[in-house]
Amino acid sequence: MKQVELNESVYARNDSIAQRVRQQLDAHGIRMFNLLGTPGSGKTTLLEQLLREDAQHIAVIEGDLFTDEDTQRVRACGAQAVQLNTQGACHLEADAIEAALAQLNLDGITTIVIDNVGNLVCTAEFALGEHKRIAVISVTEGNDKPRKYPLIFQTSDFVVLNKMDLLPYTDFDPVRFAQDVYALNPHAEILHCSAVRGDGVQKLREYMTGNWEQEEWQWSES
Amino acid sequence: MHEGAVCREILLIAERAARQNDIRDITGITLAVGTQSCVNPAQLQFFFEIAKQNTRAEHAVLTIEPDDTITGPRQEFVRAIEGD
Ligand SMILES: Nc1nc2c(ncn2[C@@H]2O[C@H](COP(=O)(O)OP(=O)(O)O)[C@@H](O)[C@H]2O)c(=O)[nH]1
Ligand SMILES: [Mg+2]
Numbered sequence: 001m002k003q004v005e006l007n008e009s010v011y012a013r014n015d016s017i018a019q020r021v022r023q024q025l026d027a028h029g030i031r032m033f034n035l036l037g038t039p040g041s042g043k044t045t046l047l048e049q050l051l052r053e054d055a056q057h058i059a060v061i062e063g064d065l066f067t068d069e070d071t072q073r074v075r076a077c078g079a080q081a082v083q084l085n086t087q088g089a090c091h092l093e094a095d096a097i098e099a100a101l102a103q104l105n106l107d108g109i110t111t112i113v114i115d116n117v118g119n120l121v122c123t124a125e126f127a128l129g130e131h132k133r134i135a136v137i138s139v140t141e142g143n144d145k146p147r148k149y150p151l152i153f154q155t156s157d158f159v160v161l162n163k164m165d166l167l168p169y170t171d172f173d174p175v176r177f178a179q180d181v182y183a184l185n186p187h188a189e190i191l192h193c194s195a196v197r198g199d200g201v202q203k204l205r206e207y208m209t210g211n212w213e214q215e216e217w218q219w220s221e222s
Numbered sequence: 223m224h225e226g227a228v229c230r231e232i233l234l235i236a237e238r239a240a241r242q243n244d245i246r247d248i249t250g251i252t253l254a255v256g257t258q259s260c261v262n263p264a265q266l267q268f269f270f271e272i273a274k275q276n277t278r279a280e281h282a283v284l285t286i287e288p289d290d291t292i293t294g295p296r297q298e299f300v301r302a303i304e305g306d
């Protein structure tokens with residue numbers, strides 16, 4: 001009988017691929033964003049709005065369990081897109097992103113957006129090589145989400161509070177929401193948006209193209 | 223909710239270590255999980271029983287040890303393997 005001590009993280013393999021992806025992006029001067037959130041919170045609608053101004057320089061990696069419906073939506077805006085179908089799996093992993101990058105023509109691309117599988121739990125645990133995370137949640141989902149699903153808010157740089165046009169019809173309290181998000185992540189930037197109307201989208205675009213250091217996205221130690 | 227992915231990684235880590243250490247038949251794998259880890263032990267065991275078939279871990283028992291000294295998300299470590 002042999003015993004071997006290992007102490008190896010189950011995330012180590014994914015994290016090392018994510019790091020390789022980021023090195024590849026940095027070599028091209030490309031910023032990559034991981035768009036995560038609930039199914040139906042408006043991730044793809046927001047992306048369509050972003051592409052409205054600049055479909056030439058943005059490429060999209062679409063993640064969904066099934067269908068290429070979102071890829072069709074994004075291509076209709078004039079952007080390059082690769083569809084990843086997880087066939088039931090609840091999140092994307094870095095090896096699929098690496099394979100998707102190989103399918104994109106990166107000439108002239110400055111930004112890549114990953115439209116992640118709709119899921120507030122598992123997507124947050126897998127680094128994909130992104131520089132920043134953007135969580136998208138909408139006012140119709142209830143105020144309790146940061147308290148119930150902390151990791152996604154802890155690890156996101158931007159938090160888009162979407163469907164603000166519907167606020168009068170809900171009991172959602174944006175002030176309470178902001179308190180809950182800042183309690184988990186004091187560095188989060190919260191953005192009020194209405195993706196269908198285009199409200200707040202310019203501000204998001206400014207964040208994405210802004211002058212922050214293109215340092216690698218890190219797990220915060222807290 | 224992603225116990226399938228965690229299970230796959232456990233087997234990859236265990237099989238690689240077994241190859242490197244000349245272990246043909248893994249009899250035990252110990253996984254340490256932190257307090258904020260989102261892994262459900264019963265689901266993980268369910269996946270493991272299926273996924274271990276036709277690997278060097280076919281006869282292995284997976285022991286999941288909660289470790290309340292490890293905090294923070296994503297804290298799941300393959301502590302050790304044993305076998306012959
Ligand atoms: N009222 C309203 N509806 C929205 C908004 N953003 C998205 N939707 C609608 O919400 C539904 C889901 O949007 P979609 O972008 O496909 O969500 P995804 O699953 O996160 O990609 C669609 O019917 C959208 O038209 C918004 O800001 N306001
Ligand atoms: Mg979508």
